[in-house]
Amino acid sequence: MRPQLPAIGLGTAAIALVPEMDARATLDHALDRGIRYFDTAHLYGGGQAEIRLGQMLRSAPRDVVVSTKCGCRREFGAAPAYRTGQPDKWDFSEAAIRESVERSCERLHRDCLDIVFLHDIHQAQDQALGEALPVLRELQSRGRIAMVGVGCNSVAEHLAAVNADAADALLVAGRWTLADRTAGHQLISLAAEKGCKLIVGGVLNSGCLVDPRAAHACFDYRPITADERQVLCELDEIAQRHGTTLIAAALQFPGRDARISTTLLGATSPAQLAANLDGLAADISDHFWQAVQLKALYA
Numbered sequence: 124m125r126p127q128l129p130a131i132g133l134g135t136a137a138i139a140l141v142p143e144m145d146a147r148a149t150l151d152h153a154l155d156r157g158i159r160y161f162d163t164a165h166l167y168g169g170g171q172a173e174i175r176l177g178q179m180l181r182s183a184p185r186d187v188v189v190s191t192k193c194g195c196r197r198e199f200g201a202a203p204a205y206r207t208g209q210p211d212k213w214d215f216s217e218a219a220i221r222e223s224v225e226r227s228c229e230r231l232h233r234d235c236l237d238i239v240f241l242h243d244i245h246q247a248q249d250q251a252l253g254e255a256l257p258v259l260r261e262l263q264s265r266g267r268i269a270m271v272g273v274g275c276n277s278v279a280e281h282l283a284a285v286n287a288d289a290a291d292a293l294l295v296a297g298r299w300t301l302a303d304r305t306a307g308h309q310l311i312s313l314a315a316e317k318g319c320k321l322i323v324g325g326v327l328n329s330g331c332l333v334d335p336r337a338a339h340a341c342f343d344y345r346p347i348t349a350d351e352r353q354v355l356c357e358l359d360e361i362a363q364r365h366g367t368t369l370i371a372a373a374l375q376f377p378g379r380d381a382r383i384s385t386t387l388l389g390a391t392s393p394a395q396l397a398a399n400l401d402g403l404a405a406d407i408s409d410h411f412w413q414a415v416q417l418k419a420l421y422a
Contacts, residue, residue, distance in 0.1 A: 125269050125291065126188045126237045128384040131403065132160030133396070134324055135176050137389045139168030140202060143175065145392055150179040152393035156400055159184070162294065162324065162387055163231075164192035164242060164274075165223050166211065169199035173230035181232050189231060190238035190294070190322075192274050193223035194255055195246070205344040213246040215255035224262060235267050240274035240294050241284070248280060252287045276325065276343070278310050285310075290319045292384075297325035297343060299383070301369075301376040301415070302332055302355065304422040315382040323377040324387040331355055332373035342420070354420050361418065365411035371402035372411065379412070 133153045138146035153161070161180075163172045173191060180187060194215045197204070204211050224239060239259055244251035251273075259271045273284035274294030281298075284290045293314055299306040300323075314321050327333055329341040335355030340347050347355070359369040377386045386403075390396035 128188060128292075128320055128322065129158070129160045130378060130385060131158060131400075132162055132188075132322070132385045132387045133158050134387040134389045135161060135163040135172040136167045137391045138175060139172035140200070141391045146175045147179065148393050149390055149396055150176065152396055153390075154179070154183060154187075156396070159186055160188040160190075160385060162190045162322070164195075164240075165227060166192065166195045166197060166242060169197045169201045170226070170230060171200055173227055177231040177233075188237045189233065190240060190270075190272075190274075190292075191227045191231065191236060192240040192242035192294075193220050193227070193259075194244070194251060195242040196223070203344075213243070215241065215244070215247050215250040217254055217258050220255045220258045221262075224259075224267065228267075235269065237268075238270040238272055238292055239268050240272045240292070241289065243275045243280075244273055244284065245275060245277045245280045248283060252284070252289055256287070256289045270320070272319075274324075278305050278308075281306070281310050282313065285313055285317055285319060290314070290317075292320040292322060294322045294324055294387075296323075297328050299323050299377050299380075300326050300328050300332070301358065301373045302328045302342070302420045304419050307422070311380065311382050320384045321382060322385040322387060323383055324389075326377055326386060327370070327373055327389070332358075333370050335359055335369070351420055354418070358415060358418055361414050362411065365408055365414065367405060367407045367411060368402065370399075371405040372407060372415070374399060374402045375405070375407060 270291040272290045272292035276296040331342045362369045
């Protein structure tokens with residue numbers, strides 16, 4: 124039975140490497156605030172995010188929905204490749220996918236998983252769709268997985284997945300945001316037509332929608348260009364003129380489209396999560412949304 128996806132979820136990449144007490148406090152706060160969907164991955168902290176989430180799930184309500192990902196991994200406790208310079212390892216072979224799903228079940232203390240995404244299939248798309256996908260569909264037919272999908276930050280790979288019947292759900296990272304709306308050209312309408320659930324992550328685009336004036340502001344894990352900074356600052360100025368904040372607008376943008384099932388938040392502490400939830404609840408005028416309708420980095 125396919126799970127009902129809540130409008131808001133919490134991604135766990137950010138809690139993979141913070142102190143364990145902070146990670147648990149953030150997860151507990153999410154539950155206290157009514158969040159019932161958590162996304163994780165074998166990749167995050169080399170499995171540490173799954174372990175931390177699994178510890179919380181042992182005492183969590185049974186209606187909590189969990190998604191994880193397979194096909195990409197790093198050493199246990201390792202930071203992301205853009206910070207360490209050490210490349211992640213992709214393996215969409217049948218053996219690797221079966222092992223990844225089993226390990227995820229163990230870490231998450233679940234006999235079956237609500238959603239399993241193939242992670243960043245652009246690294247080996249043919250193997251992901253030709254070898255890994257049939258494994259996930261087989262596990263789905265046996266009741267080990269409820270929904271199968273793809274999670275990546277490339278519109279082209281998402282389109283390939285939908286056309287290959289590889290997606291009951293898509294996790295679209297960074298491509299349907301206030302700054303980058305490239306998923307709006309074709310992907311969102313095609314996914315809706317096919318009955319594919321759309322989950323949006325990376326809504327702050329590596330933090331550039333938090334403070335575009337910051338010296339080290341990034342977009343997609345790289346420093347923003349001068350032209351990008353200018354557009355982002357213009358968005359920020361429009362927000363200020365309309366009595367809101369850029370981050371509140373960024374958090375609310377994805378869910379304004381009724382075809383989006385879930386917006387994933389990220390947080391490293393209860394305070395940060397609380398601030399993000401407050402941003403989601405902020406009152407933003409229709410005049411603001413009209414003013415930024417054609418204002419984006421990429422559209």
